[in-house]
Amino acid sequence: MSPTIKVLLAEDQSMVREALAALLGLEPDIEVVAQVARGDEVLAAVREHEVDVALLDIEMPGCTGIEAAAQVHKALPAVKLVVLTTFGRPGYLRTAMEAGADAFLVKDAPAAQLAQAVRKVLAGERVIDPTLAAAALAEGANPLTDREREVLRAAADGSTNAELAAALHLSQGTVRNYLSTAIQKLAVRNRAEAARIAREKGWL
Amino acid sequence: MSPTIKVLLAEDQSMVREALAALLGLEPDIEVVAQVARGDEVLAAVREHEVDVALLDIEMPGCTGIEAAAQVHKALPAVKLVVLTTFGRPGYLRTAMEAGADAFLVKDAPAAQLAQAVRKVLAGERVIDPTLAAAALAEGANPLTDREREVLRAAADGSTNAELAAALHLSQGTVRNYLSTAIQKLAVRNRAEAARIAREKGWL
DNA sequence: TTCGCCGTATGACATCTGTCATCCGGCAGT
DNA sequence: ACTGCCGGATGACAGATGTCATACGGCGAA
The missing domain is CATH 1.10.10.10 (Winged helix-like DNA-binding domain superfamily/Winged helix DNA-binding domain)
Known part of the structure; x- marks a missing residue:
């Protein structure tokens, strides 16, 4: 079997973050090698731990997960990016994809999708909730200047x-x-x- | 050793709920016997599974975790109630305690506190973040009619x-x-x- | 180059919001 | 019985907000 997938978890609520780590820890092929609680600590941690996949919550202090995704995508384009969020806001999906995200998950999706998404993005796939994708297309772009x-x-x-x-x-x-x-x-x-x-x- | 502690988890975001279940599943003395995603399903599930401790998120569809706590406390006073929330709002703490909650945890507390709290409430203790308790006392009661x-x-x-x-x-x-x-x-x-x-x- | 949009600004106007004084009936303390 | 508070209401007023027409410079597309 190939070496384990190195994952970074970025999420500000420690209880949720550690719970997600416990969940991913149950998967034999996945290893959570780093956890951060702030958006502005993501890039350094990704570099330090040679992360394969970064799991990013959007709502975080420091900077948002989307901004962190953009930083990582620019500096280390090989790192796969999964954006995870409480709010299924179509505009978030749009900006996340523009920032270079490979997957966009909402937290009320089944937990099993998390590990799945990690494996899929590593295989080069993109993972997006089809309902949300439709909504994002339907509502059009941000009309505000x-x-x-x-x-x-x-x-x-x-x-x-x-x-x-x-x-x-x-x-x-x-x-x-x-x-x-x-x-x-x-x-x-x-x-x-x-x-x-x-x-x-x-x-x- | 005594039989395992039967826990119910009420939280609307499945990914978080299942992650918390995974976390608690790591504890040998705790068993998650039921999971619900709506406040108004809590009471029936507590009854059906003879739950020892109910872990309730506040923000849920149906009714809030605090309202659910009040229902359970009234119907089955022996069941211990842990209220879990994203927002450390002092007013929440106050109303949760008035509803009969035994513990009040915020999601950005360390994950280890969750299992600790479950054990403590079962032993008859109350678990409250001291910072939050101070804030609740400092700000006084809701002045609005x-x-x-x-x-x-x-x-x-x-x-x-x-x-x-x-x-x-x-x-x-x-x-x-x-x-x-x-x-x-x-x-x-x-x-x-x-x-x-x-x-x-x-x-x- | 001309057209259109953006950012910025002004002035005039209508409407909405917030404040205040005042009133009534009911109900809980003292 | 009196006092005070709550829910509910009115009218008057000042200030905040929303609309509209209009203007100017810059910049990108046709």
């Missing part, structure tokens, strides 16, 4: 126009213009709804 | 006053009054911020 996205993201926590203007070095009127166009593009009626919808679609 | 909470929860998704009034069978003015008092109690400047703060504290 960079600035609209920035302003909307900043507005999502309840900041007022004046605060947004100060934080982003814009005039208050401009802030309102961006939010207004974002609201129209998303076909909603106020910034809170716009933020919610954009978040759900993975557009923030 | 029932109606204020309801209105704020409904407002959190970006609904307009007219929609809230219609949905809750109130006048628009009353909706604004409740939101206004909630905003003042939370010492913030608008409904979006109020919703965010209340959510963070576990008050919604």
Whole structure:
């Protein structure tokens, strides 16, 4: 038999991370050689442990799993990347694939798919939930411009126009213009709804 | 040695649930006898499998793990209850304890604490993160009245006053009054911020 | 090069939101 | 019986937010 597959696990919640490690540990051909809890520790750990497959959660401190994936893909293109996430947001799938991910799994898929995905990406396959792929194609690309996205993201926590203007070095009127166009593009009626919808679609 | 401890696992994300099962499966004295993915399936499963300890995630479809805990505590007070959650919100801890929980764990605690907690609650101990307990005591009780909470929860998704009034069978003015008092109690400047703060504290 | 889009900005306007004073009925303490 | 709080409501007002027209410079595509 070929040597074991060296896997890195990146996930900020230790209980989940160690549980996933226990799960993968049950597979004879897979070995978890490294665990990190922050996105910005991924690249160094991948280098140090000569990892074959990196399993990356998206929501992490430091940087997101998608950003970490992009870093690894650029520096070490041979390393396979599996992105794992709680939220099946089509926009996440899109950006993950653009960042060079080989697989995209949601955490409410059966656990068996995890080990399967690791083996498949190593064999050169791509693993994507077909439902999610369809959803990603159906909803189209992010209609928001960079600035609209920035302003909307900043507005999502309840900041007022004046605060947004100060934080982003814009005039208050401009802030309102961006939010207004974002609201129209998303076909909603106020910034809170716009933020919610954009978040759900993975557009923030 | 005494017979194995029978554990039920309630968690909606199958990958996490099965991973936690794998983790607990490594402990010789613990056996996961049932797994459910919805809060409203907990009570029946506890009954059917004569469970010793129920491990409950809070965020679940059907009903929350805290509500499930209350049901089990009322119907079968001998069953020990461990509440497990992603979010260390002091308000959650408070309501979980009021619902009869014996332990409260956050998912970013070390995995080893899980099995420990199962054994400890069975021995009659209570297991609570001391940091979180301090935070819960420090922030005091939920200052919002029932109606204020309801209105704020409904407002959190970006609904307009007219929609809230219609949905809750109130006048628009009353909706604004409740939101206004909630905003003042939370010492913030608008409904979006109020919703965010209340959510963070576990008050919604 | 011209067209269109993006980023930025202003001013005017309408509507929504938040605040405040005030009111009523019910209900729990004292 | 009185006081205070909660749920519910109204009206008036100020300020925040959303819309629209319009403008300008830059930059990429046709």
